[in-house]
Every structure is written in C-alpha cells, then in structure tokens.
Amino acid sequence: MQSFRQAFKDQTMLYVFVGVLFLVGVLFGALMVNALSLEQQQEMARYLNHFFVNVQDGGESMSQSSYWSIAALHLKWIGLIWILGLSVIGLPGILILDFLKGVLIGFTVGYLVGQYSWKGLLFALVSIAPQNLLIIPVLMMCSVAAITFSLYIIRDRFIMNRGGSMMKPFASYAMLTFFMVMLTLGVASFETWVTPAMMRWVTPMLL
Template identity: 50%
Template sequence: MQNYTKEHLSLYVFIAVILITGVVFGAVMVNALTLEQKQEIGRHLGSFLQSVDQGLSEGNRDTFFAGLLMHWKWVLLIWIFGLSVIGLPLILVLDFLKGVLIGFTVGYMIGQYSWKGMLFALAGVVPQNMIVLPVIVVCSVTAMSFSLDMIKQRFWQRSGTVVPPFMRYSLTTAVMAMLLIAASIYEAFLSPAVLKWVSPMLTVAQAG
C-alpha cells in the first residue's frame, strides 16, 4: 500500500488540483451571470424550496435510483475512458466539470444568500460530495494509471498479459461505485429532511 501510494501520489495531487480548479472556476462563473440568468435560477430554486416545504421532495426509491444512476454513469465514463490513451484527457475534463458544477452551486448559494446559502450548501451539497469526490479521485487515478501501464507494456516491456491489471482496475472501480450508494442514500432520504429545516430561512431571504 505504501509503494502504491508513493507511486501514484503525483496523480492523486494532479487530479485533486484539477477538481479544485474546477470548483474555483465554477464559483467565479457565478459573477459572470446576467441579472436575467440569476432571476431564472432564483425562480427554479424558489420552486424547489416550495416543494421541500410541502414535502414533495421527501425521500423515495425513485429519487435514490435516479441519483445513484447519475453517479454510476459518471464513474462508468471514467472507467471507459481509462481503457484507451485517447480517453486520458477526457477523464480530466470530467473531473474539471464535476468541480465546476459543485463550485457553481455553492458559489451561487453563498453569493445570493450569504451565510444562509452556506448553510443550505452544507446541508444539501457538501455531505454527499464528501463521498462522491474521493470516489471520483480514486477512479480517475486508477483509470489513468491503468492506461499508462498499458502504454508501457505495449511499447516498452512487450510482455505479460493485460488480464490481471484489467481485473484489478475493474474491481477497484466497482468497489468505488458501491460507495456511491451511501451518497445516494443521503441525497434521497436524509437531505430532504435537513433541507426542509433550512429552506424556511432561504424562503424569507428570497422574499426579502
């Protein structure tokens, strides 16, 4: 494990920097929104808050499976891109986009509602992403490592079989995908209850 960590530490740092850059970029994007765009987002947010207050977004199996499928699609894309050299840049693009989405969401909430927006982000965005982001980092590093190993084996070593590395790569991705079940459980069953407690504060702020 120590040898693995040392060998791939640079990749972990690199992927983490890509994600952080995406988060910062997403937060900065909020400042580039026009007034009309902010009003449109505000209307959608208002509808969501109203549904939360009325209990329409309370946890159910459909919400759980929809969220889990979305997370799994993201991991599946990373796994597919890791199978070829061409996919390496696309893995970085996916990581950057994930960071942008999170940064934009949190940045908008804080920019519009100050500390109340921060509270909303802490309740509805941060908890599940404490699972999702590490999973994406591990999957991305594993995918890039597998792809680079295949390049070395093909052009330099010219020996060995691809089956054991592929099985380790696929198994690691599958284990990480299973961890996303916890994130989807929070999104579907715990987050609505927490947001129902927070949403009245945002509703008042939005009305003001």
C-alpha cells in the first residue's frame, strides 16, 4: 500500500495531464453536437426514439451475453492501452485513446442534453455516469501505467542504454492492469443488471 501511494505521488503530473486531456476530449465532443447537420440530428433522434421504446419494452433486459459484450467493449480499451504501453511508438496512441474516450462521452451527454434538456441530463446521469465514474479512473490508471512503462523503456534502453532486466517493472505493469481488468468485470456487472433498470425508470419521460 505504501509503494502504491508513493507511485501515485510520483505520477501525479501524469494523472493531471491525462485527466486534462480527457476533459478536453469531453469538451470537444460536446461542441461537436453543434456541428451536426439537420439531417444527422433527425437521424439520431429517430435512432434514440427507437432505443427508448426498446428500453421501455424491456428490450435491454439482463442477460449473460449482454454482460460479456459490455465487458468485452471495456476490456478492448484496456487491452489496447496495455499493448501500446509495451512499445515506444505506442505512447501517442495511448493519449489519442484517452482523448477519444472523452469525445465519445462528451458527444453523447451533449446531444442528450441539447435534444432533451434536463430530461436528457437525467437519462445521462442514470445510463452513462454511474459506470463511467469507475471506468474513467480505471482507464486513467491503465494509461498512466502504460505511459510510465513506455517512458521507462525510452529512458532505460535508449537514453541511458543500461540494458538491465525489465522483469520487475513489467510485472508491476502487468499486475496493475490485471487488477483493473478484475474491477472492470465488476463494473460490467453493474452496467448489465442495474443500469437497464434505471434507464427504464427514466425513459417514459423522454417518449
């Protein structure tokens, strides 16, 4: 626990940088809503109305297949970040993924609020916010760990040219990612079985 706190303290600036990058993505995504053409807005409105009807009719009911599809979606982000962290050239890719995650959330929330006002905000709070309050910190921790490991490779292999063993930093990197994967599986359970029930509570206001 002490080593974890020390590592977090040492990586504070990285966490701030990744957090700011994510928030910029959220802002950019929200602003993208204003760039939609009238035809695109109408198409999205039709899709959302169909989605709301489907939720209201129980189409988003809990199932094991839904759980694994939701879990797989989150794990793909974590897996891609982990793989990019293993190489020097993957460093920009990690930052792009963090930015894109922010864009996706910002656009979704921005559109819901712009289209449905406070009702859209309420729907976003029950359908998007709960799981993302855990998923976003998980992705940030994975990203910082990946950036730290990538920077370690650059410093140790290319700048200082030490050529020492990388087993210990790699093991720490892999262990943290494993814990984040386990946490993500728990979040996927909430998103599969709890979130649809909350959405069914709000959707009548949007129809």
